[in-house]
Amino acid sequence: MGGVIDDERLARTGLARIAEPGDVALARLVQQNGAVEAWLAVSRGESGLPNQSGYLARLDGLDPSHDLDRLAGCDGRLVIPGDLEWPSQLDDLGLKAPVALFVRGLDLRRCVLRSVAVVGARAATSYGVSVAGDLAADLADRGWAVVSGGAYGIDAAAHRGALAAAGVTVAVLACGVDVAYPRGHTALLERIATEGVVVSELPPGCHPTKSRFLTRNRLIAALSRATVVVEAAHRSGALSTAAAARQLHRLVLAVPGPVTSPLSAGVHRLLRQFREETVLVTGADEIVEELGPLGSWAPDPVVAATPFDGLPPDVAATLEALPVRRPVDVVRLSSTAGLSADTVARALEQLRLLGLAVLDDRGWRLAEQSGAADT
Amino acid sequence: MGGVIDDERLARTGLARIAEPGDVALARLVQQNGAVEAWLAVSRGESGLPNQSGYLARLDGLDPSHDLDRLAGCDGRLVIPGDLEWPSQLDDLGLKAPVALFVRGLDLRRCVLRSVAVVGARAATSYGVSVAGDLAADLADRGWAVVSGGAYGIDAAAHRGALAAAGVTVAVLACGVDVAYPRGHTALLERIATEGVVVSELPPGCHPTKSRFLTRNRLIAALSRATVVVEAAHRSGALSTAAAARQLHRLVLAVPGPVTSPLSAGVHRLLRQFREETVLVTGADEIVEELGPLGSWAPDPVVAATPFDGLPPDVAATLEALPVRRPVDVVRLSSTAGLSADTVARALEQLRLLGLAVLDDRGWRLAEQSGAADT
Numbered sequence: 118m119g120g121v122i123d124d125e126r127l128a129r130t131g132l133a134r135i136a137e138p139g140d141v142a143l144a145r146l147v148q149q150n151g152a153v154e155a156w157l158a159v160s161r162g163e164s165g166l167p168n169q170s171g172y173l174a175r176l177d178g179l180d181p182s183h184d185l186d187r188l189a190g191c192d193g194r195l196v197i198p199g200d201l202e203w204p205s206q207l208d209d210l211g212l213k214a215p216v217a218l219f220v221r222g223l224d225l226r227r228c229v230l231r232s233v234a235v236v237g238a239r240a241a242t243s244y245g246v247s248v249a250g251d252l253a254a255d256l257a258d259r260g261w262a263v264v265s266g267g268a269y270g271i272d273a274a275a276h277r278g279a280l281a282a283a284g285v286t287v288a289v290l291a292c293g294v295d296v297a298y299p300r301g302h303t304a305l306l307e308r309i310a311t312e313g314v315v316v317s318e319l320p321p322g323c324h325p326t327k328s329r330f331l332t333r334n335r336l337i338a339a340l341s342r343a344t345v346v347v348e349a350a351h352r353s354g355a356l357s358t359a360a361a362a363r364q365l366h367r368l369v370l371a372v373p374g375p376v377t378s379p380l381s382a383g384v385h386r387l388l389r390q391f392r393e394e395t396v397l398v399t400g401a402d403e404i405v406e407e408l409g410p411l412g413s414w415a416p417d418p419v420v421a422a423t424p425f426d427g428l429p430p431d432v433a434a435t436l437e438a439l440p441v442r443r444p445v446d447v448v449r450l451s452s453t454a455g456l457s458a459d460t461v462a463r464a465l466e467q468l469r470l471l472g473l474a475v476l477d478d479r480g481w482r483l484a485e486q487s488g489a490a491d492t
Numbered sequence: 493m494g495g496v497i498d499d500e501r502l503a504r505t506g507l508a509r510i511a512e513p514g515d516v517a518l519a520r521l522v523q524q525n526g527a528v529e530a531w532l533a534v535s536r537g538e539s540g541l542p543n544q545s546g547y548l549a550r551l552d553g554l555d556p557s558h559d560l561d562r563l564a565g566c567d568g569r570l571v572i573p574g575d576l577e578w579p580s581q582l583d584d585l586g587l588k589a590p591v592a593l594f595v596r597g598l599d600l601r602r603c604v605l606r607s608v609a610v611v612g613a614r615a616a617t618s619y620g621v622s623v624a625g626d627l628a629a630d631l632a633d634r635g636w637a638v639v640s641g642g643a644y645g646i647d648a649a650a651h652r653g654a655l656a657a658a659g660v661t662v663a664v665l666a667c668g669v670d671v672a673y674p675r676g677h678t679a680l681l682e683r684i685a686t687e688g689v690v691v692s693e694l695p696p697g698c699h700p701t702k703s704r705f706l707t708r709n710r711l712i713a714a715l716s717r718a719t720v721v722v723e724a725a726h727r728s729g730a731l732s733t734a735a736a737a738r739q740l741h742r743l744v745l746a747v748p749g750p751v752t753s754p755l756s757a758g759v760h761r762l763l764r765q766f767r768e769e770t771v772l773v774t775g776a777d778e779i780v781e782e783l784g785p786l787g788s789w790a791p792d793p794v795v796a797a798t799p800f801d802g803l804p805p806d807v808a809a810t811l812e813a814l815p816v817r818r819p820v821d822v823v824r825l826s827s828t829a830g831l832s833a834d835t836v837a838r839a840l841e842q843l844r845l846l847g848l849a850v851l852d853d854r855g856w857r858l859a860e861q862s863g864a865a866d867t
Contacts, residue, residue, distance in 0.1 A: 244750055373748030373760065375619055376774035385748065388763075388772045397763045397772070399751035 128156035129197050129217040130181035134320045135159060135172040136216070138332040142166045144212040152197075152216070187321040191295040192310075193221040202226045209365050210339050215318035221294045221310040227441050227483055228285050228314050232262035233404060234341035234362070236334075236355040237271025237348040238380050245271055245348035245380060248372055250278035252345065255401030257284020260440050260453060261408075262313075264289060264341045266333065267306060269299060271347045271355070276309060285441050286313040289340065291325040291333040293317060298325055334358040335365075342408055343368035345398065349383030356383050363394050368407055370398045431456055435464035436473060436483075444480030503531035504572050504592040505556035509695050510534060510547040511591070513707040517541045519587040527572075527591070562696040566670040567685075568596045577601045584740050585714050590693035596669045596685040602816050602858050603660050603689050607637040608779060609716035609737070611709075611730040612646025612723040617755050620646055620723030623747055625653035627720065630776030632659020635815050635828060636783075637688075639664060639716045641708065642681060644674060646722045646730070651684060660816050661688040664715065666700040666708040668692060673700055709733040710740075717783055718743035720773065724758030731758050738769050743782055745773045806831055810839035811848060811858075819855030 158164040196218040253263045253275040263279035265272040267288040279286035297303035338361035349355040374381030438454035451458040468474035521530045533539040571593040628638040628650040638654035640647040642663040654661035672678035713736035724730040749756030813829035826833040843849035
């Protein structure tokens with residue numbers, strides 16, 4: 118490790134280790150002075166931040182390069198703002214954006230380009246598990262990645278449904294990406310780390326806490342175009358994900374259930390209390406309908422300077438429609454992108470020249486990760 | 493039968509017999525020339541209306557006084573516009589208001605002063621039947637009458653739930669009030685005709701038709717302050733009741749169910765398609781909350797000149813809060829009316845002097861029908 122880039126990566130890893138997620142005071146310091154300066158100030162005890170003594174308590178014996186070694190040991194990589202793999206929609210979080218992300222599996226940014234969060238209760242009913250699994254599989258079939266939190270119940274059903282349909286799923290953890298939590302999901306999380314993405318803003322080895330689950334929920338909401346709540350009791354954490362999505366002006370969708378079920382009570386209250394901002398959905402078709410053919414993240418979708426930005430609209434639309442894993446033909450892409458087959462075919466040639474699209478004997482898909490985002 | 497009033501009653505009975513419900517051309521003639529002149533013109537074949545030949549086909553052997561005798565034979569009575577018992581909210585239907593109502597049981601106007609329609613599928617599930625019954629019982633407990641259509645499934649569950657809670661229920665039929673349809677509800681309809689109200693715009697002996705079911709639904713919606721749909725398949729008649737309520741600017745409320753249930757599919761579509769105008773509810777408390785303490789029918793609630801109108805607001809509010817059947821004490825009335833106990837006590841004295849409230853050893857209730865609405 119050496120040079121400016123590596124210093125930035127080490128600094129952000131160190132900051133991720135000493136501060137809790139969503140530390141706004143620290144984020145402001147990073148914004149003002151840069152991560153390297155912020156890290157120097159914090160590690161010397163000179164930051165002047167309200168929680169400086171708390172940071173100091175975690176500095177003893179801390180070596181960010183050790184965290185990065187540990188990350189490499191589980192085939193993980195660090196992703197920081199400015200990397201090609203950094204999902205620019207996280208900028209919507211402002212000062213609550215993560216200082217860094219620790220990632221295992223497929224390219225995070227590409228996977229969440231077209232993604233929907235499916236979240237809900239841990240103590241789900243068989244109804245909720247069945248509905249979440251079907252929704253996720255149907256979303257995967259339509260080319261949407263399924264984001265969730267890796268927990269028991271609805272989260273697991275959503276991840277499994279996407280995997281069963283050979284789709285992409287993203288687990289956003291409240292612990293390190295090498296920590297199997299809950300223990301019963303060791304195999305599931307390993308599978309997601311291979312066929313999908315496991316991501317966390319906490320360095321390797323970190324364990325989950327109640328507050329980390331809550332701060333994690335804002336990442337699920339921010340990464341996804343919409344958050345679907347399948348089952349939630351009155352005080353369910355899934356409602357905090359919905360609240361975060363609402364604050365980010367993301368779509369909040371809710372799947373109703375029997376009014377006699379306490380595990381649907383939180384969903385029904387969501388639909389009543391935030392009637393204007395919450396849409397009832399009963400299946401993947403309705404979710405996709407709400408998302409629109411190529412819904413944009415924000416009023417101005419051009420937020421980061423990467424090869425993805427600055428493309429002509431037709432080419433950008435074709436790029437967005439390209440699947441991450443399973444190749445598709447031009448007719449299917451034309452339907453997904455809402456463009457004529459001729460337009461799509463021309464756009465695909467441009468994307469191939471740019472190294473962004475690949476054609477094999479099964480059809481077209483996104484090119485593999487370009488290597489710009491390794492640690 | 494003789495004199496002007498009786499001619500009006502005979503004329504409206506005859507018009508109800510020869511025309512189908514919701515005949516706008518005939519209603520316009522009645523509006524312009526009065527019911528007696530309209531009946532004379534129609535029965536002489538001189539109305540000039542588009543359906544005159546259809547009316548003539550039904551005139552052969554028709555004797556309105558025979559219909560009124562038959563009505564008296566089942567303890568029924570005719571209620572026409574201007575009668576104290578005429579529910580003035582029906583005026584919201586404009587030219588689609590019924591030409592007359594045939595009524596058995598308690599005072600119709602008073603029963604529907606505080607009423608909610610609970611409607612849904614005939615082929616209801618056990619979930620829907622259970623929810624509808626509980627809702628109706630809880631509404632009855634809170635002093636609300638339950639209006640429905642007397643059919644199998646949700647309708648029957650709603651009527652039975654209200655009766656089980658010793659509340660008031662109103663069955664609006666698509667046939668004569670002496671016709672037991674469906675046959676399996678003979679005992680239920682007789683019980684409603686005694687403990688509640690059975691009402692129809694069709695003269696005695698008339699049988700239901702598909703179009704009569706649909707036109708009947710507008711009456712259910714118009715009589716009630718809100719329409720609650722409990723279960724409905726995609727093409728359920730209950731959705732036409734909801735549409736009528738929406739057009740009348742009445743509240744439309746919907747009880748969700750499992751997204752896997754075809755009997756909840758119509759309810760969910762209602763909540764999606766008319767999101768702005770449909771409110772999800774899960775219990776009687778939420779229904780009452782939506783209705784408000786003393787919701788009004790229309791921007792200007794004073795629409796008919798009866799002893800009920802022109803009362804000071806506190807007195808009118810107390811009158812509206814009075815139960816039709818089970819007496820209550822001043823504290824309960826005060827809570828229902830949202831007025832202090834002192835104010836309610838003063839209002840009750842005024843209402844007693846007006847002959848509108850009765851006090852017995854169990855508490856206060858509405859006075860019995862004043863006799864102004866007999867045939």
